[in-house]
Amino acid sequence: MSTIPAAPSAATVPPVTQDPVPPKVDRPRRGLNANSPWFPYLLVFPLALILFGYVVQPMFATFAESVGVDGVANYTEFVTGSGVARSALLTSLMISAASVLLCGIVGVAMAFLLKRFSFPGRRLIEAIILVPAALPPLIGAISFQLLYSETGILPRGLQQLLGTENPVLPFTGIAGVLVVHTFTMYPFFYLAASAALVGMDPSVEEAAYNLGASRVRVWRTVLLPMLTPALVSASLLVFMTSLASYTAPLLFGVDRTMTMQIYINRTNGDLPMASTYASVLAVSSVLFLLGMRWYEGRRSYRSQSKGVASHRREITNPLGKWLALVASVLATMVLLAPVATIALVAFSRDGSWTTEVIPSEYTMQNFVTIFSDPGAYRPILNSLQMSLLATVGCVVVGVLIAYAVRRLDFRGRGLLDVAVMLAWALPGTVVAINLISAFSTGNAFSFGQVLIGTFWIMPLAYFVRFLPLVFRSSSATLAQIDPSLEEAARNLGAPWWRAFGTVTLRLMLPGVLAGALLAFVNGVGEFVASVLIYTSETAPISVEINNRMYSFEVGTAAAYGMLQVVLIFLVMVFSGRLQNGGRATREAAKWTA
Amino acid sequence: MIDVTLESVSKRFARAGDTAAVDDVDISIAAGEFFTLLGPSGCGKTTTLRMVAGFYFPTSGRIRFGTEDVTHRPPNKRDTGMVFQNYALFPHMSVAQNVAYGLKIRKVGRAESARRIEEALGQVHLAGYGDRRIDQLSGGQQQRVALARALVIRPRTLLLDEPLSNLDAKLREETRVEIRRIQQEAGTTAIYVTHDQSEAMAMSDRIAVMESGRVRQIGAPQEIYHRPATAFVARFIGRSNVLSLPVVTAAAETVTVGLPDGSETAVAAPTDHGLRAGDTALVSVRPEHLGLTSATEAGALTGRVTEVEFTGMATNLVVEVAGEPVQVAAIDVPDGIAVGDQVGLRLNRDRMWVVRP
């Protein structure tokens, strides 16, 4: 029957053609059928296995390690002991709280100034406002050390200028850590607050003035309440990120923080204690993550703006104009100083910079060294290779998880989502300890091999850390694609894989690419996890930078840093040009959309 | 010859609890027929169509194409051509590439493809638009590309899910004529989903009226209009007064009912009406089957005007008869008729019809 045309059309009687393959409709075939209820499980099972094997299971391994020998004692140290554990926990919490406060003040003030006022230099500042935060953590921290520490450019410059005995206003210890945190984390507040300010319907504010409220009262009763959701989310993010921060305490020598204790215990060979710290840190991070999710889920007001842009106030008062101009110039200098410092130092001769304000001897030698000395370019090759491998993994797994979570209906979908989130929430130090705990003996997920001390542990760590970036950007792009496009392709005869490839994946490409580039540059700059698991064969750029800093080869270290800065710059420019690429990149950075 | 059959098809969504989105639906559609699923939003039309397309599998029941059971066949093996409500055109492909997609999968040769694409674009009056990008087209043009893309593969069945709902009123009327013409020329069976009863009436050979997942009536437009099966159908298709009247005597195809003024009248009824003397019958009377006369005319029901709305061609009135509001659409209305007037209503008894609740 099926070969008889159902309608008097030429459906199965193609006109003379050299390609007479009629559509086959007769036999229902068994196979990968995207509509059958078990299809999602077939696709999801390997993904779930990967997330379990490399994210969840290692976390449990760490916990097991921490309670293995006198476990209770390990944990009670945090509550009762007068020793290191308790003070490290308190210091970490205190640094995080202070960071939230400082970032909040700087970020909100910046957002308010840049979104509500119009003054000379505003556009330039808006363009470069994220530059310090875009640096890899290690490079960022080093640049601040070179700028503001006791031996830094600014305190020494002031010392020379004022003729004092000691460097003026040096930032050391915890103060130094806070400077780094403020400069690299205020964007969380800046971005959240400026989005809220831009999205706010100005007529709401006008209504308050119209009803007779003073400016202070409008702030207190209208603006701040409307900004609250953005500020709470940003606070949680900054707190979490500060808690996870490792490079700043390392460079400013603050040993009593959670992350530093993990590192110190690990290098001292006390894995159970390192694991205890890691577990406590992991639990706090996860709690913050859950808190953030809960809060964003219940957040209520969204302004019903009809696309009226909020007005900017022109600064007209002449004194105000002057102040604004001076402040703009200062802000520009402060924002560009870290990159400028790295660039300057990259051309300084190693060992020539001792007590001068800025290096005195300049040379191209550092760049020649890192590209020609086999020992020196080995880390570059390592980083590129390991990051590339990890990125490929992130793309394959991240895209499929995004597809599964967004498009398929299956039991445990929420769990899959949470597992990726977990990878995002865990500090790099914890990720490293987790992998050490899980893979210092062979297990099923390493095919029975010991991975610690091998090449493979490095790309694996990068994969776990940066998978969420690709997942986020893919998921955000996927949300923009109408599911009926894929159905249309299926209806026209495409099997699932073909419909997915030619339509859905093709349309996701800009977002996936943006996420992949982000994962790649992050991988190339990765330090926090690497420093715990590298071997001399697999040392990445960041570890090499750290080692060079130790041996006072600051110029060479900065030259490596410049390389990363250039790579980041290229990626940013390219992502910005991608259709929706910039959007996807931004989406990748935040968890809840 | 039967082309598409749904046998006791039900669909329950896992998340929606126990209620069935589609409940025990039986439909058989003849080859070449233009068949419409009509009903209010949420009644299960899309779900039904998507089961025919293979995007959902029924929870129970069977779907056949001809004699073949396709209940669990994946959508890409069904050879249907679907036009989606939002068109679902591939934004990364040109008009011609969109239309070519199904041909590529069918491995149709290049020359043949080109010829068929041109022919399909010609059919929808888009000849010469092949190189355009999708976002360079108007809504109406996109709609026609979607139609061409579905038609070009010469599907055994064309499936259309509210394809006109995103067009403005005027374009909608033009396009529905076009769709009907193209379907007739191609001779393809079409299953058309809409909630717009006038669209359904104008285009269809037959209509299935759905309510809450069930098919309430299947029939030609005239049949559904003049002999609605249930009160819901009577009210959903056009407007209707459904009067509750006492049954005096009941025969096989007529029921005699008492009117508010005490008189009696015979009303045509379906053979399975199941009514007996003493029951209450639901009688459907369309507003245009009630004539306006003077309150004193013999044999007319009398009532008081409570609403008057002049629409140009006709005047819509609400007349309260024995406490019940009755809608009247009158072509010829005395000037100066106003709320509060006593009027007479003449019943067109041939057009009265007994419906089920």
Ligand SMILES: Nc1ncnc2c1ncn2[C@@H]1O[C@H](COP(=O)(O)OP(=O)(O)O)[C@@H](O)[C@H]1O
């Ligand atoms: N994927 C789904 N999951 C759960 N419920 C659904 C799904 N699709 C449709 N429904 C429900 O099934 C019923 C019928 O929906 P639908 O077929 O889309 O109606 P129509 O097209 O007639 O407006 C509705 O109550 C709807 O909420």
Ligand SMILES: [Mg+2]
């Ligand atoms: Mg629908």
